[in-house]
Structures are given as C-alpha cells and as structure tokens.
Amino acid sequence: MTGDGPNGARTTRILHRQIAGSDQLPIAVSGQGIEIIDKTGKVYIDASGGAAVSCLGHGHPRVNAALKAQIDQLAYAHTSFFTTEVAEELADHLVAHAPGDLDHVYYVSGGSEAMEAALKLARQYFMEKGEAGRVNFIGRRQSYHGNTLGVLAVGGNLWRRQQFAPLLFNSYHVSPPYAYRDQRSDETLEAYGERLASEFETKVEELGPETVIAFVAETVGGATQGCTTAPPGYFKRIREICDRHGILLILDEVMCGIGRTGTLHACEQEGIAPDLMAIAKGLGGGYQPIGAVLLSDRIFAAIRDGSGFFQHGHTYLAHPLACAAALAVQKTILEENLLGNVQKQAAHLERRLKERFGNHHFVGDIRGRGLFWAIEYVTDRGSKTPFDPALKLNARVKREALARGLACYAMPGTIDGKAGDHNMLAPPFICTSQDIDTIVERLGDAVDAAI
Numbered sequence: 001m002t003g004d005g006p007n008g009a010r011t012t013r014i015l016h017r018q019i020a021g022s023d024q025l026p027i028a029v030s031g032q033g034i035e036i037i038d039k040t041g042k043v044y045i046d047a048s049g050g051a052a053v054s055c056l057g058h059g060h061p062r063v064n065a066a067l068k069a070q071i072d073q074l075a076y077a078h079t080s081f082f083t084t085e086v087a088e089e090l091a092d093h094l095v096a097h098a099p100g101d102l103d104h105v106y107y108v109s110g111g112s113e114a115m116e117a118a119l120k121l122a123r124q125y126f127m128e129k130g131e132a133g134r135v136n137f138i139g140r141r142q143s144y145h146g147n148t149l150g151v152l153a154v155g156g157n158l159w160r161r162q163q164f165a166p167l168l169f170n171s172y173h174v175s176p177p178y179a180y181r182d183q184r185s186d187e188t189l190e191a192y193g194e195r196l197a198s199e200f201e202t203k204v205e206e207l208g209p210e211t212v213i214a215f216v217a218e219t220v221g222g223a224t225q226g227c228t229t230a231p232p233g234y235f236k237r238i239r240e241i242c243d244r245h246g247i248l249l250i251l252d253e254v255m256c257g258i259g260r261t262g263t264l265h266a267c268e269q270e271g272i273a274p275d276l277m278a279i280a281k282g283l284g285g286g287y288q289p290i291g292a293v294l295l296s297d298r299i300f301a302a303i304r305d306g307s308g309f310f311q312h313g314h315t316y317l318a319h320p321l322a323c324a325a326a327l328a329v330q331k332t333i334l335e336e337n338l339l340g341n342v343q344k345q346a347a348h349l350e351r352r353l354k355e356r357f358g359n360h361h362f363v364g365d366i367r368g369r370g371l372f373w374a375i376e377y378v379t380d381r382g383s384k385t386p387f388d389p390a391l392k393l394n395a396r397v398k399r400e401a402l403a404r405g406l407a408c409y410a411m412p413g414t415i416d417g418k419a420g421d422h423n424m425l426a427p428p429f430i431c432t433s434q435d436i437d438t439i440v441e442r443l444g445d446a447v448d449a450a451i
C-alpha cells in the first residue's frame with residue numbers, strides 16, 4: 001500500500017534505527033545497476049551502496065542466477081551436521097586471495113558478528129596456549145566495530161557507547177589516525193604515524209604486554225570518522241609492536257575491505273597482514289547477509305590441537321544461500337576486473353570532489369581511498385570548528401540529497417566535538433565517470449541547500 005507521505009511513504013511498524021521520521025522513508029521497490037527505484041517511480045543513485053554494501057549494484061544477473069540455482073538445490077543445512085559445496089568453495093576462494101597466512105574462514109551473518117567472533121577467537125587462542133592472563137583489548141577512539149555489546153566495548157564511538165557503557169567490558173583506546181585534525185604542523189605524515197604507533201606501545205607497556213590480547217583497528221576508518229587513511233608506515237609499526245609483544249592484530253575490513261579501496265583487502269596497501277580479519281558488507285554485496293572472519297594458521301592450529309572446539313557459533317553459520325551469493329559476488333569482482341574500475345574511478349572521484357568542494361566555505365576536509373570518500377563539514381575552515389550537533393547537518397544533507405535522487409551515507413560529528421559531521425560516498429564498483437559526475441553534482445547541490 002502506498003501511503004500519503006512524501007514519495008509514497010507509509011506508517012511503519014518496523015523499529016527502524018531512526019524512529020522519529022521513519023514514516024517519511026520512501027518505499028524501495030526495485031533496483032538495477034547503481035539505482036534504486038521507489039514506489040512512486042522516483043529513481044535514486046545508490047551513491048554509498050547503502051552503508052558501503054552494494055559493491056556490484058543491484059540486480060546483477062550473475063548473482064541472481066546463483067541465488068536461484070542454490071535455492072532450488074538447498075536453502076539450509078545446519079553446520080553441526082553438514083558442510084556444503086558452496087560454503088567450501090567460497091572458503092577456498094577467500095583463502096586463495098587472502099593476505100598473509102589467513103588460511104581459514106569462520107562464517108557469520110554480518111559485520112558485528114564477524115568482529116565479535118574475532119574477539120572470541122583471539123581470547124580463546126591465548127586460553128589454548130595457557131595464557132589466561134591475556135584479558136585486554138586495545139582499540140582506537142572514534143572507531144566503530146559494530147553494535148553488539150562485545151564490539152561496542154572495543155569500539156570508540158562515544159555516542160554509540162554512552163547508554164550502554166555500564167554493561168561494557170573494560171577495554172582501552174588510543175588515538176586513531178586523523179591527520180586533518182591531529183597531525184602537528186611541525187611533523188611529517190610519517191612522524192605522525194610513528195607518534196600514533198608509539199602511543200599504542202606506551203599503552204601496551206602500561207597494561208603489561210602479557211595482559212594484552214589484541215590491537216583492534218579498521219584499516220581505513222569508516223562509519224565514525226569517515227574514510228580516514230593511516231599515515232604511511234603506521235600499520236607496519238603496529239604490526240612490529242604486536243609481534244614483539246606476542247599480541248594479535250585484528251583488522252576490521254567490514255566497511256573498507258573487499259575491493260572498496262582499490263585492492264581486494266585494504267591492508268594490502270599497508271604492506272602487512274593481520275592475524276584475524278573481519279569482512280562483511282562487500283562480501284555478499286547486499287544480496288544476502290553474510291560476514292566472515294579470516295584467521296591465521298596458528299590460531300586455527302592452536303584451537304584444533306587444543307580443545308578442538310571453538311566456543312562460539314550461530315544458527316546461520318555458512319548459510320548456503322548467503323555463501324552462494326557471496327561466491328558469485330566475489331568471482332564477479334575478480335573476473336570482471338572491477339578492482340581495475342575502482343582504481344580508475346577513484347582518481348576521477350577524488351578529482352571531482354576536490355573541484356566541487358576544495359574551496360567550499362563549509363567543507364574542511366575531503367579524504368578517502370578508492371571508491372570510499374568522505375567530506376567533513378566545519379563552520380570555519382581556519383578553526384576547523386564542527387557544526388553544532390543539534391543542527392544535524394549530516395542528516396540535512398542526506399535529506400536534501402534524497403530529494404535530488406541521491407542516497408548518500410550520513411554521519412554525525414562526534415559528541416566530544418573532536419570530529420565534524422560527514423557525508424560518505426561509496427558507489428558500486430560498476431559505476432562510470434558520468435555516474436560520478438552526477439553524484440558529485442547532486443551532492444554539491446544538496447550541501448548548498450542544507451547549510
């Protein structure tokens with residue numbers, strides 16, 4: 001039924017994240033390529049693939065065919081009884097293209113679950129090794145690893161944590177890379193990266209290295225800070241500090257992974273491999289909910305040769321339909337050379353964003369990598385003062401963009417005032433230069449209308 005709100009919106013019984021105003025949401029009925037069409041026939045460019053999810057866009061015939069074939073064969077079989085060809089084939093594919101010695105796969109249904117499982121794998125690894133005193137995770141401020149309680153504890157997004165803080169286990173946070181605001185005028189990017197890594201090592205020494213399980217980080221910051229890349233050398237130093245103290249490195253590539261930054265895994269560009277890596281969004285490309293943890297041989301072997309049992313598990317682990325979708329998405333990315341298109345369009349997107357917003361009075365920073373870019377708003381470029389959060393600028397830009405047929409991810413500034421509102425672009429890997437021109441033009445109009 002089409003309601004009488006804007007764009008055919010209707011009263012909803014669904015508890016959407018944003019409850020107030022959720023009866024104003026357009027009703028999406030179909031999608032093709034980079035576009036979503038609502039019930040009134042209005043067409044939107046899906047310029048951030050939802051939340052950096054729809055890497056192949058919508059209605060990809062190869063993925064649709066794989067799903068149809070799988071559902072005719074087998075929709076579900078519980079993993080305590082069976083494995084399936086499709087889950088095994090996907091695991092082989094993921095491992096064949098994984099960095100370092102990430103030779104094993106643990107399946108889940110999304111990003112938060114992937115990060116929860118990574119935390120538990122890391123803790124159990126040390127239990128198997130007889131190091132029960134390792135109880136601490138060190139994460140980064142302004143990070144996001146999901147909304148379940150474990151990963152909320154390790155995450156550093158104050159706004160998402162604040163109501164639940166009394167329920168969260170103790171964890172520790174160090175500064176994230178955020179050159180726009182935190183690099184000193186008298187230091188090079190490399191020196192800034194070195195300073196950040198030293199802060200981590202100081203925290204390790206303060207806690208006692210023998211108490212630390214893992215360092216947890218998004219390879220490229222996403223949903224809290226908006227496409228913040230690490231200074232050159234930072235992750236190499238982090239890796240070296242972790243190795244020296246026997247600490248695991250957990251990378252969260254839920255948002256920035258699977259080709260989003262131009263290489264299949266964002267950490268490839270940092271020249272390091274983690275011990276555990278979470279992937280999700282682009283894994284199933286939105287065709288099915290699926291996430292995974294890729295884990296190193298030594299973690300797998302410690303559990304196999306120890307208790308022989310990972311003390312975890314979900315009912316929908318390795319769901320055949322989800323695996324079928326993910327396998328088709330992953331093969332399509334490689335076989336259609338979509339990483340090549342990400343790299344090509346990345347340069348165009350960067351250029352167009354800088355042309356449109358480089359001198360914009362209210363845009364303080366334009367940053368990103370690959371097809372993963374954010375713009376951060378400030379009231380004044382000199383002082384870099386964020387807008388008053390009460391203005392909800394990011395949401396206003398999102399609304400103005402939707403009105404112009406552009407769906408674009410919005411993030412509020414941090415509640416400690418240390419980061420401004422952002423909007424993020426993460427278009428599907430199939431996009432053309434003309435698509436990007438239209439995206440940037442509509443976003444520019446939306447920003448001007450919102451401020």
Ligand code: PLP
Pocket residue numbers: 051110111112113115144145146147218222223252253254255256280281
């Ligand atoms: N980790 C990162 C870096 C994310 O950006 C997100 C979601 O935005 C998550 C974890 C949580 O993923 P999900 O929403 O699929 O649970």
